[in-house]
Amino acid sequence: MLTHEVMTAPVVTVPPYATVRQAIRVLHEHDITAAPVARSGGRMVGIVREMDLLRGAFEADPRAFARPVAGRGEAPPRLVSDVMTADVRIACANSDAAALADMMVRTGIKSVPVVADGELIGMVSRRDLIAVLARGDARVHDDVTATLAEYGEQGRWAVTVWDGIVELHGRGDESARRLADAIVRTVPGVTRVAVLDGSGRD
Incomplete structure (x- = not known):
């Protein structure tokens, strides 16, 4: 941001x-x-x-x-x-x-x-x-989803938001994970980002 x-x-x-x-x-x-x-x-x-x-x-x-x-x-x-x-x-x-x-x-x-x-x-x-x-989690979720879509990443990640903390669940190589992390950090209201693979691990 x-x-x-x-x-x-x-x-x-x-x-x-x-x-x-x-x-x-x-x-x-x-x-x-x-x-x-x-x-x-x-x-x-x-x-x-x-x-x-x-x-x-x-x-x-x-x-x-x-x-x-x-x-x-x-x-x-x-x-x-x-x-x-x-x-x-x-x-x-x-x-x-x-x-x-x-x-x-x-x-x-x-x-x-x-x-x-x-x-x-x-x-x-x-x-x-x-x-x-103070932005609500629902608004942050929508903004994160829209921002990922702008970069063609919307289908790769499932997004959950709790108290401003964003978790991205999906499968991708290290480069894709770094890209998703960088994209989501630009969204106002995001306090932390965790990019998880399909097993739920960072």
Whole structure:
């Protein structure tokens, strides 16, 4: 499964000169947790996340304190360019979605911009990855069967799916087994593949 197959497109972006409050409204209205920051020509210069926008956004409520609350020494950042993250991790459209998911888990990053030929074409969020994994077994079964048919392999293998794990039952040489394994791994929602011979062995 490739990154462009799980991404969300088109991309919601915010300009660097937008105010923090404007960016907050964009994220809230589109129900997203981050947005690339792009200039008018489309060049991405950063990413702004909920955490960036929340930093310094609230004033302390004096009712929560026994003593008066001192005012801030300086005004909170007002523009997206002041709070955005300029060092952005990106993913290529044809990269492995599994590797991207591993990176996101390892680093705690929630959203990653996707580029193709230097152009921003989508975003992958944790929610996108969860949506793929949430596909029902019946849908995964149909997609696997259809994908095998595209490659002329539908008659060779019987397909069973349980909890995203696909088992292919049939007879074929090592080359045919490797081909079937590679084909099925491209199907969104597949978490693991086992290619079994007629005896039920891997």
